[in-house]
Amino acid sequence: MSDDAKSIARGLRRRDPDLLDRLIEQYQYRLFRYLVYIAGNKERAEDFFQETWIRVLERGHQYDGKSKFEAWLFAIARHLVIDWQRSKKPQSLDTLTDPEQEHPLQLASESEPSPLHQVLSQEKEENVQASLQKIAAIYREVLVLRFQEDLQIEEMAGVLSIPVSTVKSRLYRGLEALRGELQGGAA
Amino acid sequence: MSHNVHDRALLLIAQASVEGMPEGHRHWLRVHLEECEFCTERARQTDRALRLLRTAAIPLPEGLASRTQFRVRLRAMELREREPKRRAMWFACALSWAFGIASAPYVWRLFAWFGERTGVPKLVWEVGFGLWWAIPAVFVAIVLLMENARQTEDANWTGQSR
Numbered sequence: 456m457s458d459d460a461k462s463i464a465r466g467l468r469r470r471d472p473d474l475l476d477r478l479i480e481q482y483q484y485r486l487f488r489y490l491v492y493i494a495g496n497k498e499r500a501e502d503f504f505q506e507t508w509i510r511v512l513e514r515g516h517q518y519d520g521k522s523k524f525e526a527w528l529f530a531i532a533r534h535l536v537i538d539w540q541r542s543k544k545p546q547s548l549d550t551l552t553d554p555e556q557e558h559p560l561q562l563a564s565e566s567e568p569s570p571l572h573q574v575l576s577q578e579k580e581e582n583v584q585a586s587l588q589k590i591a592a593i594y595r596e597v598l599v600l601r602f603q604e605d606l607q608i609e610e611m612a613g614v615l616s617i618p619v620s621t622v623k624s625r626l627y628r629g630l631e632a633l634r635g636e637l638q639g640g641a642a
Numbered sequence: 643m644s645h646n647v648h649d650r651a652l653l654l655i656a657q658a659s660v661e662g663m664p665e666g667h668r669h670w671l672r673v674h675l676e677e678c679e680f681c682t683e684r685a686r687q688t689d690r691a692l693r694l695l696r697t698a699a700i701p702l703p704e705g706l707a708s709r710t711q712f713r714v715r716l717r718a719m720e721l722r723e724r725e726p727k728r729r730a731m732w733f734a735c736a737l738s739w740a741f742g743i744a745s746a747p748y749v750w751r752l753f754a755w756f757g758e759r760t761g762v763p764k765l766v767w768e769v770g771f772g773l774w775w776a777i778p779a780v781f782v783a784i785v786l787l788m789e790n791a792r793q794t795e796d797a798n799w800t801g802q803s804r
Contacts, residue, residue: 470718476711483707488700501703505710509717583698586691601660602695608661626660634684634691 460520467515479508482528485604489529492587492599493536503539507532526610529600533614586636594629601626647674651681655688735785738778746775 466474486507490500510531518527587595600606600614608626612619654671657663663671675682750771757767 470721472715472718475714475718479707479710479714483710484700484702487702487706491700497700497703501706504706505713508710508714512714512717513721583694587695598695602692603698623660627656630656630659630688630691633695634687637691637694638687 460522460524462520463524464518464520467511467518470512470515475508475512478511478524482525485525486528486532489599489604490532490536492603493533493592493596495588503532503535506535510535522613523606523610525604526606526614529604529606530614530616533596583637586633589636590629590632594625594632597622597625598629598633648678648681651675651678652684655681655685659688659692731785735778735782739782742775742778749774 463474463478483504487500487504490503490507491497494500494503507528511528514531518524587598590598596615597611600611601608606614608619608622611622615622651671651674654663654667658671675685753767753771753774756762757764
């Protein structure tokens with residue numbers, strides 16, 4: 456594994472505050488996006504975001520630097536969401552994002568210059584988001600990890616604690632489901 | 643064209659996105675897509691779905707990083723404050739063990755003398771000595787087991803074993 460991962464592992468063992476500040480800055484967007492997709496709600500994702508970094512501080516000594524830091528980070532975030540879900544009620548991850556129970560996500564683009572572009576971009580994002588929310592959480596999660604976070608299939612298996620073959624089959628099904636949903640939404 | 647041919651093409655389209663397409667199939671798929679409108683459309687839809695997924699942006703809440711950094715620093719301070727207490731506990735355990743081992747012969751004699759003076763049966767004061775010696779060790783063993791169980795649980799939780 457890279458020297459960077461090892462130096463992160465060393466820094467986490469020391470609970471180096473400057474390293475943590477840098478990591479929070481560096482991974483803020485990716486972690487927040489992942490949390491929004493798996494928690495299905497921006498406010499809740501914000502709470503999970505902070506809690507994830509507290510866990511990174513507390514359990515940093517467990518990161519051995521042999522795998523990518525982001526894979527370990529996502530695994531922590533995922534466990535937090537699952538623990539919260541279990542403590543709430545014994546239902547599937549899908550209930551977290553049930554549009555009947557929760558406010559749907561309001562995704563807005565931040566940096567588009569033209570108002571028309573903004574509207575189009577927002578429509579596109581809402582379309583993607585709406586389509587993703589219709590897909591079962593187990594498929595949504597693998598799609599986000601693979602195609603947004605660019606994790607390798609083996610790394611995803613580590614994050615999700617499932618066999619590589621299961622990751623692949625979920626990816627195939629998820630991709631098909633997303634294609635179908637986007638196609639349906641566009642029609 | 644048979645269904646099998648389309649199935650193979652659709653599988654390869656998905657495979658190309660998920661794990662990469664085997665080199666030998668690339669040419670076959672290209673030829674098939676040139677003559678099959680249905681599969682070409684499916685390939686286009688898959689490509690569009692992935693492009694949209696990759697480019698979908700979620701704005702970060704303002705000040706999220708700085709708020710988190712502040713909370714993390716506070717927690718780090720709390721943890722640092724706890725650290726001397728833990729060290730003190732381990733130091734006390736080690737000291738108690740060392741003292742227990744060093745003083746065992748004297749305490750044995752003390753128990754024997756007390757047994758003779760009070761007429762307590764030998765077995766009773768021997769058990770008493772055993773308990774006196776074992777209780778700190780049992781306490782340390784319990785602390786160690788609890789610590790170990792917590793670390794194992796943490797390792798399982800984060801998906802890494804130490």
